[in-house]
Amino acid sequence: MNLKKKLLLLLTIIGLQCYVNAQENKELFTIYLVRHSEKGVSTTNPKNPPLTTCGEQRAESLSKFLKKVDLDVIYSTNYIRTKSTAKPTAKSKNKTIKIYNPRKLNQFAKTLIEKKEDALVVGHSNTTGVLAGLLVGKKIEPFDESIYNRIYQVVIHKKTGRLHVLNTSFSCDKF
Template sequence: MKKIPLLLLVICFSFTGSQIQPEAVIQEKTTYYFVRHAEKVVSKTNRDPELQPKGELRAHKWARVLKNIKLDAVYSTNYKRTMATAQPTAESKGLSITIYHPTEIDYEQFKKDTKGKSVLVVGHSNTIPGFVNKMIGKDNLYIVELVDNMISDQVLYID
């Protein structure tokens, strides 16, 4: 009779030590860095101008800003100014630049292809806001105002 309580005690401790622990949920993180191309040479006749010297400096600054960020991919439109903006960062990361066409891109496929990655996307002032909206599934208007040294920003959206 004395053995039964001892046996029950051993069984109880055995089960409490071997409880099934739920597996940790690992969330896959995808990060996009959207950048407008740096300052280009202004030309009324050339639709594909190079970067001006100030733009080249800015492109190299982006590489320094992104220096400590592990990037898995760099995307750019097929224009000299966007490619030249992306190049210093891609080069510093040992990555090639993948060309995308803003009017032809399948955003859902892009999300699948870049899932779990950190991605730099270089585009234009008239394509980056639309790209961001497609990625987040919204139709926002981004307003940034610069007055002297004061910067203000707003995001407007319509339900």
Template sequence: MKHLLYFFLFIICHLSCTPTSEEPFTIYLVRHAEKDVSDETNSDPTLTPCGEERAKSLAVFFDQVDLDKVYSSDYIRTKDTANPTAESKNKDLTLYNPDALNAIAQVLLERKENALVVGHSNTTGVLAGLLCDQKIEPFDESIYNRIYQVVISDKTAQLQVFHTAFSCE
């Protein structure tokens, strides 16, 4: 009888302790907006007026998107691209090192939060690929209109790439 009781307790605990499917979470990745290249010696340029408008446009794009965190590399252009969205969501910027993409990918996957990550032409696609176990190459520096969306659920990841219609007049 005692063994039967332990058996039932084991079954009940096993059923109630078995993990259920996890809630999906989404990570969005974008490149910083247009940077001012008028001073070729400046390694940390600001955004152009067009870039500032694109950053505001991104905030509008993310207006109805639930974001838990906004990440940016520690450059003026990435922070200035991320800030309008972070401010509209009442979030502080969380800085990350764009030279440590494997580390930030691991952090993003472990935290399981809806997030926006603002990076660079040589990191944004690569990081999206790391999140969904695909090889994605850096893209051309003339491209600013991509939004990578990685939806992660039950250990699977789905990648979508959006191309925004924003353009400078």
């Protein structure tokens, strides 16, 4: 083997090793945060209603949006509307939905950063933006209950987060 081939082989091995180490260390990971889809009305349990038909369609649309996104974990609060929003994505990715406590956002933000996992987090209008802010070290206020089209994408590299706010073009089918 001539010197050029040996050098090329050595550089390839070093490059692959660096790539593998970066992946093992998980220096770069992404967390997607969304508010639950449109909720209906429940006379039997008004504080925990299911999704409307439109909400179910939006949850399916979210799953399609995230189709090519690698996710290690999916989190939801323990409400019917949040779990139902996460369900199509969890099903398509063959993941179980893990429950988190929306009343302990500071602790949950620390956990997300420590775990270094690509994640989907489904929450509420009064927690989703706030949690995104905690992940990047900025104060973000809750948003209006009429807003369903935001996806907060937090990319974390070496403990520094960058926030991107995406607005989906989804609209419900008319019946």
